[in-house]
Amino acid sequence: MAISSTLRGWGFVTPALLWTLAFFVAPFAIMLAMSLATLEGRELIWGFDLANYRRLFGQSFLAGAIVVSLQITLTVTLVSILLAYPLAWIIAFRVPPRWQRLVLLLAILPFWTSYVVRSYSWLLVLSREGIVNKALMSLGVIAEPLQMASTRFATVTGFVHFFVMLLTLTIFANLVQLSPNYRRAATDLGASGWQAFRHVILPLTLPGIMVGAFLTFVLCIGDYITPQILGGNNELTVPQVIMVQLGRRGDFPLAAALSIVLMGLVSLAYLASARWLRLDRV
């Protein structure tokens, strides 16, 4: 061999490496520098100034956005797990095996439609004149239509709809891998159905739950579309504030600082769930 194996290996890896360095690592480094720059009038002054980060905690609407984002994301993650687990369980253990694949496919089919359109269709369902209000009024449950669109409830509903599908997949994948012997052994040793679940099945499915929960956290906290379409203007999430800074104000340094904070939150979530994730296997 004329050229060493290592050198050839580099040849194969280089294009992807250059792409990642040029269009991901370099922009990220510049964004980091940008978050330390300041804006005077329209002019950008590069430097090392933590002013943008101080603003995040000094100005109430910025600190508020971080709190709102965290509250919504944690609510969505928790509610999605609670709704998805029974669904995954029923599909894994009640639906006959030959139908499982079809039921699962049907459950995640709306997952593949346009994300923007999916949020919009929840707007239809939840609006003042929408199906839910009309149904509740004709049943006599409520007299006046409820304000559901443009609220945090709508944002959470839209998110939960999306992430229940995701979590059902990850939990289902975990459940079907479990040998039925575990449950049999537990019941043979005298555990009730609940005890077998609580002490045997649940701990064994924790990896599936955590992978789904981590993905939910990451995708939810960084999402701009759902809160923008469904949430109204009463409270803004971090991605919404970033977009406001980019658009109307042209305040790129502040937007960059907010993005860095967003990444920090995701890193914290990763550290909190790392022992279950095992992403290193990829």
Next chain:
Amino acid sequence: MRRLQWGYLFVAFAFIYLPVASLVLFSFKDGSLPLPPFEGPTLRWYAEVFGDRRLMAALGHSLMVAVGSSLTACVLGFLAAYGLARHVLPGSVWLRGLLIAPMTVSYLIVGLGLLIVFNQLGIGLSLWAAGIGHVVINLPLCFAIIYASMGAQQQNIERAARDLGAGEVRVITQVTVPMLAPAILAAFFLAMTLSWDEFVIAFLLTRFEVTLPVEIWSLLRSGLSSKTNAIGSIVFLGSAAIVLLLELFIFGRRRP
């Protein structure tokens, strides 16, 4: 207990399909507000969608960006996976980590980073810029899928081909790629669906010619409308058909 479980399954599916069902139903409504009561049915809104030049142009742009960026991501991802799986490289753990890193960062941040760079360099925004962004988010995915499918078994066959005198290019094009075709196709289609649906990066990086999600977004500003329902239904039925076809003809076959 069992009845309760079937009931839960039913309610869950009602929840999952409620928005999609009302989207499709009211796209046939003979009236511009897609809310009850239902009148019609009419195909008026579908005719309007297909007659809308801007929408059709956006659809074309979306296809171009999706196919172009997925192809690029697959080629780069395949080469990197081959290099890392078949050659000994120093620091290969770090290289893998670096290539996968963009997967952990939200699309908004990827888009913002590129926007800042293009602004600083004075490069105008365009479909090309959006395509570059889509390769950034799809490359880790394509790399990971293809890398995971490169096992020792294929390596033995590659060695056999090399022993029989095939050069590296020939081994790759005639042995490795055909053997890995299912993984490469899966990576390509997954990347295409993600790019086709991607909004934030395309929104930040395009200006005059935009992709379909961005065009739909600008329609949303005018509020609820049956025409938006019609576009949404077309997009839904289109992707549902693709997913079902893939399931039936590519992924379903591996099952007994």
